[in-house]
Amino acid sequence: MRICLVASSRFPISEPFAGGLEAMTHGLAAELVRRGHEVTLFAAPGSDPALPVSHLAPAAFSVSDLAMTDVNAPSATWLAEHHAYLDLMLRLSRGGAAEFDVVHNNSLHHLPVAMASSLGVPVVTTLHTPPLPFVESAIHLGPGAGASSFVAVSDFTSRSWAHVVGSEVIHNGVDLDRWRFGHGGGPAVWSGRLVPEKAPHEAMDACRLAGVPLVLVGPVHDRDYYRTEVEPRLGRGIEYRGHLDHRELARLLRTASVAVITPAWDEPYGLVASEAMASGTPVAGYARGALPEVVGPDGGVLVTPGDVEALAAAVRTARRLDRAACRRHAELTCSIERMVDDYERCYRAVVDGPVAA
Known part of the structure; x- marks a missing residue:
């Protein structure tokens, strides 16, 4: 055509x-x-x-x-x-x-x-x-x-x-050949635009409560927000690695123990969830917008939006989920x-x- x-x-x-x-x-x-x-x-x-x-x-x-x-x-x-x-x-x-x-x-x-x-x-x-x-x-x-x-x-x-x-x-x-299965074991990862409606600062707070190191990646689209909410929370196991291309991000997700997703708006789909699950990396996030239908029970653990303490518990739980089942869920729904x-x-x-x- x-x-x-x-x-x-x-x-x-x-x-x-x-x-x-x-x-x-x-x-x-x-x-x-x-x-x-x-x-x-x-x-x-x-x-x-x-x-x-x-x-x-x-x-x-x-x-x-x-x-x-x-x-x-x-x-x-x-x-x-x-x-x-x-x-x-x-x-x-x-x-x-x-x-x-x-x-x-x-x-x-x-x-x-x-x-x-x-x-x-x-x-x-x-x-x-x-x-x-x-x-x-x-x-x-x-x-x-x-x-x-x-x-x-x-x-x-x-x-x-x-x-x-x-x-x-x-x-x-997502391209399942690009987002390949990995065995995890590394830090948590948050990926996306660093803007208030994506609320990465809540992922930072939750991972610190959970005692899990976190890597943030993505473009800084709101400099004021980054300076006031993200930058002061860096350090002590939390780092920002910049805006990565898909090859670098895929490598990071394959080694991640969990992907943290924190929308402060009604997420229309949530492609970062598909990328994580295709990598075998379970999601810990907020049950907002389309994320419940994208993630499903095999893809991760979702909690009440804005509840940082519940998100910290979800981070700890999701890290123990079956990575092979997570990848199978992506193969069935996200290709x-x-x-x-x-x-x-x-x-x-x-x-x-x-x-x-």
């Missing part, structure tokens, strides 16, 4: 990934190419050149100083993102979409949804987050009958969007092959249309 993948314009689809959305998009694109599909990935500059990337980088444009005096003027970042997606969607609506059989929107922007009916080819949008106001508005006004289909990355996320639109559930997946099988089936359904009874 000829597939147009629309990705993030804010972060490149390359390692080390900014987050799970970028990692999932990279894995999807690479596996579709491996299966022989003709893929074009519209993504931010700096994306992996090994992928068939077309950059989301329109001709330079800057809003006039006079326009920016408007008291409601948005930020420069918002304008750049808007301009990138407007340029892409106008190009597709003016005939560019005819090069494709299906457009798969993996962005968080409203324009690919709002303008879907102008393309003349089916559009599949994956819902990667809890509801967003601009996207809700675009769904309400934009797609038109049959123009868009929606996929959610978990049952939890599908239910959270149900008041706006129905969606098929296709769980995210990229299963994810792409499901997306291929979704693409065929929207391209072929409903089957006559």
Whole structure:
């Protein structure tokens, strides 16, 4: 099939990934190419050149100083993102979409949804987050009958969007050949964006209570939060190793005794849990968002969100779980092959249309 993948314009689809959305998009694109599909990935500059990337980088444009005096003027970042997606969607609506059989929107922007009916080819949008106001508005006004289909990355996320639109559930997946089984025995690991909504400081407190050393890895997206909540807690068995690529992170997870996951928001999926379980590393975390359906009883121990003492106990318990059973759970539920099988089936359904009874 000829597939147009629309990705993030804010972060490149390359390692080390900014987050799970970028990692999932990279894995999807690479596996579709491996299966022989003709893929074009519209993504931010700096994306992996090994992928068939077309950059989301329109001709330079800057809003006039006079326009920016408007008291409601948005930020420069918002304008750049808007301009990138407007340029892409106008190009597709003016005939560019005819090069494709299906457009798969993996962005968080409203324009690919709002303008879907102008393309003349089916559009599949994956819902990667809890509801967003601009996207809700675009769904309400934009797609038109049959123009868009929606996929959610978990049952939890599908239910959270149900008041706006129905969606098929296709769980995210990871490359099980990359995230290989390991025998553990090392420190606990926390991986992800170091931001308040991921609450790594609570993982630090829990591991200190449990008497288990902890390694933090990931990008610092909120410097103030890092300085006030993370940095003062470092030392005495807790270290920050920076933003690792997948090869380095996979090596670390294979040796970890437990992966600690501490969302302070409703996690839409939780790709870090899949990466850990594929490595044989059980999860100790908060039962929030989609994590209960992703982790399951074989993948780890989940407790009440925000209860650091309960999390400390979960860290101690999860370290004793059967690592082979954890890996088997990942093989059954978290493989990229299963994810792409499901997306291929979704693409065929929207391209072929409903089957006559």
